[in-house]
Amino acid sequence: MDPKTLVEYIVKALVDKPESVSLHTVEGEKTTIIELRVDNDDIGKVIGKQGRIARSIRTILSAVASKSGKRINLEIID
Amino acid sequence: MKVIEKYGKTEDEALSLALKEAGMAREDNYTYEVSQKEGRSGFLGLGGGKNLGVKLFVYEEEEQKIVDKIKEFFKVMDISIDDVRINKREDDRVFISLQTPDMGTLIGRRGKTLESIQFILSLIINKSLEKNIYIILDAGNYREKRVKTLENLAKNIASRVRKYKKPFILEPMNSYDRRIIHSTLQDEEDIQTQSIGDRVYKKVKIMLKR
Numbered sequence: 001m002d003p004k005t006l007v008e009y010i011v012k013a014l015v016d017k018p019e020s021v022s023l024h025t026v027e028g029e030k031t032t033i034i035e036l037r038v039d040n041d042d043i044g045k046v047i048g049k050q051g052r053i054a055r056s057i058r059t060i061l062s063a064v065a066s067k068s069g070k071r072i073n074l075e076i077i078d
Numbered sequence: 079m080k081v082i083e084k085y086g087k088t089e090d091e092a093l094s095l096a097l098k099e100a101g102m103a104r105e106d107n108y109t110y111e112v113s114q115k116e117g118r119s120g121f122l123g124l125g126g127g128k129n130l131g132v133k134l135f136v137y138e139e140e141e142q143k144i145v146d147k148i149k150e151f152f153k154v155m156d157i158s159i160d161d162v163r164i165n166k167r168e169d170d171r172v173f174i175s176l177q178t179p180d181m182g183t184l185i186g187r188r189g190k191t192l193e194s195i196q197f198i199l200s201l202i203i204n205k206s207l208e209k210n211i212y213i214i215l216d217a218g219n220y221r222e223k224r225v226k227t228l229e230n231l232a233k234n235i236a237s238r239v240r241k242y243k244k245p246f247i248l249e250p251m252n253s254y255d256r257r258i259i260h261s262t263l264q265d266e267e268d269i270q271t272q273s274i275g276d277r278v279y280k281k282v283k284i285m286l287k288r
Contacts, residue, residue: 001154001155001156005154006154006155009151009154010198010202013201013202013205013206014198014201014202014205049278050277050278052197052278053197053198053201055194056193056194056195056197056198057194057198059186059190059191059194060155060191060194060195060198063183063184063186063191063194064155064156064157064183066183067183
């Protein structure tokens with residue numbers, strides 16, 4: 001499983017402007033950082049009330065990451 | 079969603095009868111399960127032998143789309159799912175059951191992963207169907223077991239509150255779990271419950287009635 005593909009799939013399904021979604025991966029030794037950028041109007045759609053959407057995406061990521069033994073950090077950049 | 083149950087001597091015969099009633103063909107897209115391997119063999123032995131039951135699940139177009147979306151999601155997530163089935167439909171609430179060899183990953187600690195997947199899937203499905211549907215996911219019989227666990231927890235804590243005459247605050251829970259705690263204890267005459275906090279995950283306080 002490629003975590004970037006998973007994040008891309010989820011985020012593009014949630015936002016109004018999927019064409020503005022961009023992802024950048026930084027591979028570390030133990031951690032993979034995924035930087036996510038979306039259109040300004042879509043920020044709320046990936047964060048959610050009290051951060052609920054972002055938290056859920058992170059939970060799903062950590063579930064799939066635990067199989068590979070690497071941590072995944074999702075950073076939403078605005 | 080329609081569920082058609084038919085009986086026959088063999089699985090094949092029962093399935094054919096069910097498909098006929100649904101007006102469907104073998105090669106159509108459908109889900110079915112063997113509901114009864116051995117039933118009663120008819121009144122006074124009459125009509126005996128026709129004792130294998132098959133349940134055919136016929137989804138509406140919208141429901142088929144939901145099932146397809148869920149399958150797609152798990153494919154991207156790389157979790158192999160043996161079966162996705164709509165179990166029940168109550169207006170805008172759609173109950174889905176999943177079968178997977180990878181139960182641990184899917185459910186996660188205290189159901190956290192399952193809950194997150196359910197939330198994200200609901201958003202994805204609602205956005206693509208332009209509707210407001212609640213997707214309720216279950217894996218194996220996890221939810222059923224979880225309900226029993228929470229009911230036991232509620233009763234145990236209630237006895238403790240009675241014994242020590244002190245309120246007890248449970249750890250933060252989602253609304254679904256909290257509702258089980260509240261409803262388990264609502265008929266206890268000397269106990270009352272209350273959700274406290276203002277986050278998504280509130281805590282339930284169990285205390286003596288004044």
